[in-house]
Amino acid sequence: MGDCCVTGYLHRDTTYGTETEVAGVPCYVVKATDIPDFKGALGPGAVLVGTDVYGWKIPNMRILADLYACRLGTTVYVPNILGDDFWPCEELGTARQAGPDVPQWMAEHSREKLEPLWRRIAGVVRDQHPRVVTVGFCYGTWQAWSLCEGPTPVAAGGAAFHPTLVPALCPDIPAMVARLAAPIFVGCPSNDELFDAPKRQAVKDALAKKGSGYASTWQDYADMRHGFAVRGDLAQPEVKAMRERAVSDLVAFFKPLLESA
Numbered sequence: 001m002g003d004c005c006v007t008g009y010l011h012r013d014t015t016y017g018t019e020t021e022v023a024g025v026p027c028y029v030v031k032a033t034d035i036p037d038f039k040g041a042l043g044p045g046a047v048l049v050g051t052d053v054y055g056w057k058i059p060n061m062r063i064l065a066d067l068y069a070c071r072l073g074t075t076v077y078v079p080n081i082l083g084d085d086f087w088p089c090e091e092l093g094t095a096r097q098a099g100p101d102v103p104q105w106m107a108e109h110s111r112e113k114l115e116p117l118w119r120r121i122a123g124v125v126r127d128q129h130p131r132v133v134t135v136g137f138c139y140g141t142w143q144a145w146s147l148c149e150g151p152t153p154v155a156a157g158g159a160a161f162h163p164t165l166v167p168a169l170c171p172d173i174p175a176m177v178a179r180l181a182a183p184i185f186v187g188c189p190s191n192d193e194l195f196d197a198p199k200r201q202a203v204k205d206a207l208a209k210k211g212s213g214y215a216s217t218w219q220d221y222a223d224m225r226h227g228f229a230v231r232g233d234l235a236q237p238e239v240k241a242m243r244e245r246a247v248s249d250l251v252a253f254f255k256p257l258l259e260s261a
Contacts, residue, residue: 015062023124028078035070045258046129047076050136050143055086060230071251079121111142118143122154133254135159137230150181157257159185161229177206183215185253189224
C-alpha cells in the first residue's frame, strides 16, 4: 500500500441510509426506497461493498452506496470489518495523511485474518437476498474478489476499482484469477504507481486464458489517478466526469446480474 492509497478528497452530500448491524457487525445500509429521487419498487437483490482503508464512516463511500442503491433499485450494505482501525479521513485533501504504520496495519488487516468475518457478513446478506453482487475499492478489492471465487461463489458478480492490492495480497496472479467463478469487472485508472502496466497486463492475460466461457469486463479510465472513483477531487470537471462514468459502468455491469434474481 502506498501514499496513493491514503490520499484524496473528502466529499460532502446528504446520505439517506441508516446504521445497523449485520452478523453482529456495524453496517451502513441504504435501500433505494430511502432515497427521495427514487421512483419504483425495491428490487430483491443486494450490493455488498468492500471499503478502502477509510472504512465505512467516510461520507464518500456512503454517497456512492446511495447512488448504487438508487440507480440499481436495490439495497446496499457497507459493513465495518475494520473495527475502530480505519484510516482517519478528516484531513483528506492534504498531500499525505497521518495514520498507522502501513506495513503493520496491513499485517493486522490481512485477508487471512478478516476473511472469516467478511464471509460471515456476506452469508447473512445472501440469506436475505436471492442475488448479491459486490464491489471493492483499493484495499477492499480482495473482499469483492473473494466472494467471486469458486467453486460456488457467494456473489453473482463482483467489481474491483483501483485494484492495487489484489496482486499484492495474492502475488500468484494466474492462481488468483483461476479461482474466479463469478463475472468480474475491473476498473483501473491509467495512473496507478502500484498497479502498474506489467501487473495490469498479467491480470488481463490471466483473465483471457479463462476463455470465452468466463465473463469479465476491463475498463481503463484515462488520465485518472488511483482513488479517483471514491476519493477524487470533484472540483475538477474531468475527475467528476470520470467518477460519474465509473458509477454508470458499474450499474450497467451489475444490473443484468441483479435482474436475474
